[in-house]
Structure formats: C-alpha cells, structure tokens
Amino acid sequence: MINVGIVGATGYTGTELVRFLSRHPQVRIAGVTSQSYVDQRYADIFPNTERFIDLACEEQDLDKLLAKCDVIFTALPHGVSMEVVGAAAAKGKKVIDLGADYRFDDVRVYEEWYKIEHKTPELAKKAVYGLPEIHRDEIKNSQVIGNPGCYPTSIILGLAPLLKHGQVKVETLIIDAKSGVSGGGRGLNLAFHYAECNENLKAYNIGVHRHTPEIEQELSKLARTDVRVSFTPHLIPMTRGILSTIYASLHNIDTDTEELLNIYRDFYKDEFFVRIHPEGRYPQTKYVYGSNFCDIGLQYDPRTNRVIVVSVIDNLVKGASGQAIQNMNILFGLPEKTGLDYPALWP
Numbered sequence: 001m002i003n004v005g006i007v008g009a010t011g012y013t014g015t016e017l018v019r020f021l022s023r024h025p026q027v028r029i030a031g032v033t034s035q036s037y038v039d040q041r042y043a044d045i046f047p048n049t050e051r052f053i054d055l056a057c058e059e060q061d062l063d064k065l066l067a068k069c070d071v072i073f074t075a076l077p078h079g080v081s082m083e084v085v086g087a088a089a090a091k092g093k094k095v096i097d098l099g100a101d102y103r104f105d106d107v108r109v110y111e112e113w114y115k116i117e118h119k120t121p122e123l124a125k126k127a128v129y130g131l132p133e134i135h136r137d138e139i140k141n142s143q144v145i146g147n148p149g150c151y152p153t154s155i156i157l158g159l160a161p162l163l164k165h166g167q168v169k170v171e172t173l174i175i176d177a178k179s180g181v182s183g184g185g186r187g188l189n190l191a192f193h194y195a196e197c198n199e200n201l202k203a204y205n206i207g208v209h210r211h212t213p214e215i216e217q218e219l220s221k222l223a224r225t226d227v228r229v230s231f232t233p234h235l236i237p238m239t240r241g242i243l244s245t246i247y248a249s250l251h252n253i254d255t256d257t258e259e260l261l262n263i264y265r266d267f268y269k270d271e272f273f274v275r276i277h278p279e280g281r282y283p284q285t286k287y288v289y290g291s292n293f294c295d296i297g298l299q300y301d302p303r304t305n306r307v308i309v310v311s312v313i314d315n316l317v318k319g320a321s322g323q324a325i326q327n328m329n330i331l332f333g334l335p336e337k338t339g340l341d342y343p344a345l346w347p
C-alpha cells in the first residue's frame with residue numbers, strides 16, 4: 001500500500017483527493033492536514049465522506065506527517081506549499097503540488113506573474129509539469145510534480161494534436177474559457193457569493209490571467225516555436241466544469257472536420273482519459289462531471305479556414321485532484337486509471 005498525506009485536505013481539491021483516494025485500492029490515507037479544523041474528525045466536517053475515512057485533521061507538523069507517508073499531495077494556495085515541498089523532497093519523498101509553484105520551467109516567469117519569490121528555485125527547475133498525456137515519460141522518474149492548472153489542462157489537451165502536427169498558424173490562437181465557481185476554492189470571496197455570481201456571466205482578467213504563461217509554456221514546446229495566445233476566462237454560475245472554445249486559423253485550406261478529427265483520434269489513441277467526439281457532436285461539461293475525462297470535439301469552418309475546438313473537463317478532477325492521482329499512479333508504476341475509472345455523473 002502507498003501511504004499518502006494530504007496537506008490542505010479541507011479545501012475543494014483536498015476533499016476531492018480524499019473522495020477518490022479513499023476508494024483507491026493501493027492507497028492508505030495516512031494523514032490529512034488543515035489550518036482551521038485541527039483535531040476535528042474529517043467525516044464530521046465533510047459528512048459525504050462518512051464510512052470512507054476515519055481520521056481527524058492534523059496540524060501541519062511536517063516531521064510527523066513525512067514519517068508516515070510515501071507521497072504528499074499539497075493542495076494549498078500558491079506560495080504556501082514551497083516549505084512543505086522542500087521538506088518532503090529533502091526526505092526523499094515524492095510530492096505532487098496542486099498549486100502553481102512548480103509548474104514553470106523558468107521560475108522568473110512564476111515570480112513575475114504570481115508576484116511571489118520562489119523559496120526552492122532549484123527544486124522548481126527539476127520539477128516536471130504533470131500533464132500525463134504529454135509528459136508521461138518525464139513524470140515516471142520525477143520527484144516533484146507541478147500538477148497543471150485547470151484552464152491550462154483543458155486548453156493544452158485541446159490544442160496539442162494540431163500544434164504537434166504544425167497544422168495551425170500559432171499567432172492566431174484565441175481561447176474563450178468558462179469555469180464553474182469551485183475553481184475559485186472554498187475560501188470566502190465576494191465574487192463567489194450567490195447573489196453576485198448566480199444568473200450572471202462575466203469575463204475576468206483579460207490578457208493578464210496567471211494561467212496565460214503556463215498555457216504558452218506548454219503550447220510553445222508542442223509547437224517548437226514561441227506561442228502567444230489571447231486567453232479570456234469567464235466565471236459561469238455552476239459548481240464544477242470548464243468549457244474552453246479555441247479558435248485557430250489553419251495553414252492547409254484543403255481539409256475538413258473528419259480529417260482534423262482523425263489527427264486527434266490518432267494522437268490520443270492510447271489515452272483512456274481523453275475522448276474525441278464524433279463529427280457534429282460537441283462535448284458538454286455534464287459529460288465529464290465528477291470524472292477524470294477530458295472530452296474534445298471540433299468543427300472546421302471552410303468559410304474562414306478556422307478550426308473551432310471545444311474541450312471540457314471537471315476542474316476539480318482532470319483539472320486538479322484526478323490528474324494528481326493519475327500522476328501518483330505513474331510515479332508508483334500502477335496502471336494509470338487505478339482508482340479513477342469512473343464515468344461522469346448523469347444527469
């Protein structure tokens with residue numbers, strides 16, 4: 001059994017880690033930490049987990065936690081996990097960080113966009129960007145995983161086949177993405193109050209969203225050239241889910257939807273968690289709700305010579321905790337879908 005510690009277990013991604021890991025056949029949850037709920041029984045705070053976990057929340061005592069764990073998940077706000085990740089790595093433990101602190105190849109980019117000084121830059125340099133469908137081989141041998149952001153997961157998977165095959169004019173990429181409110185975490189924030197976000201749809205952080213450099217880093221590697229994107233996130237009044245609509249102009253004017261879909265089918269032919277929809281059917285957030293799938297559909301528009309790709313994920317699963325467990329499975333040589341092969345809820 002793999003002994004797992006979850007630091008920040010009382011946030012939305014932390015509770016989602018507990019939900020899946022408590023049913024994972026190779027895992028024992030050895031410790032869960034929180035700052036506000038120390039000594040409280042986990043299943044009393046989150047009654048949905050009753051019968052699945054019988055632990056109380058611990059304060060963040062790293063020596064105690066690391067002594068009983070083989071792997072640590074850090075589900076903490078940006079900038080807070082570096083101390084934990086540094087201590088865990090120093091003890092030779094594997095760490096999967098769900099925040100942004102270990103996602104960047106160049107820590108200067110992180111420091112510029114997050115306005116946080118990195119405390120373990122050497123470790124950040126060695127960390128691997130944990131998108132299994134793109135970086136599986138590097139993940140296998142890594143110690144620290146920077147688990148991808150939610151918007152970037154949907155966008156990078158939605159564009160990877162076209163960029164890898166040099167199909168699109170990279171300067172034309174436009175991304176319109178919508179996220180449910182759980183993307184903002186469990187903490188109190190006026191923007192997520194019911195009366196402020198219900199029956200409302202808004203764009204935010206246009207041109208300055210902190211996921212922009214993360215998306216560009218990975219798309220540039222796939223395209224083998226510098227990629228810049230226009231990325232506009234929106235907050236939509238639902239609990240879970242991200243839908244990204246991606247527009248790109250093509251080099252080739254002699255193509256059609258089926259030919260482009262075949263590029264995707266081929267690229268993802270061995271990927272359990274990526275599903276390509278047939279021509280004329282576009283993915284909806286409900287198709288992936290509560291599951292680790294990324295569903296992708298597309299349409300070629302011959303009038304404009306553009307392809308329009310639609311990519312959906314559950315932000316808390318493939319966009320965070322599910323993907324983190326997929327990474328853990330790879331790190332420990334387990335079949336990748338262990339503990340994760342559930343279809344979405346329906347309806």
Ligand SMILES: NC(=O)C1=CN([C@@H]2O[C@H](COP(=O)(O)OP(=O)(O)OC[C@H]3O[C@@H](n4cnc5c(N)ncnc54)[C@H](OP(=O)(O)O)[C@@H]3O)[C@@H](O)[C@H]2O)C=CC1
Pocket residue numbers: 007008009010011012013014033034035036037060075076077078080098099100148149150182183184185186187315316319320
């Ligand atoms: N929500 C999402 O869809 C996604 C989130 N992420 C990232 O995952 C990480 C966790 O996100 P999420 O679960 O939504 O966040 P939440 O705000 O829901 O939870 C944060 C957790 O961290 C704990 N915490 C907060 N501040 C501190 C601190 N200063 N020291 C120690 N513990 C602290 C909280 O403890 P307590 O409950 O006791 O206050 C809680 O357990 C973030 O980096 C986020 O950006 C990544 C992808 C998607």
Ligand SMILES: CC(=O)N[C@@H](CCC(=O)OP(=O)(O)O)C(=O)O
Pocket residue numbers: 098099100148149150151179180181182183184185211233235
């Ligand atoms: C709706 C909403 O507020 N979403 C968050 C992104 C979700 C998230 O947690 O970002 P990471 O994946 O980088 O951790 C935002 O726009 O900042």
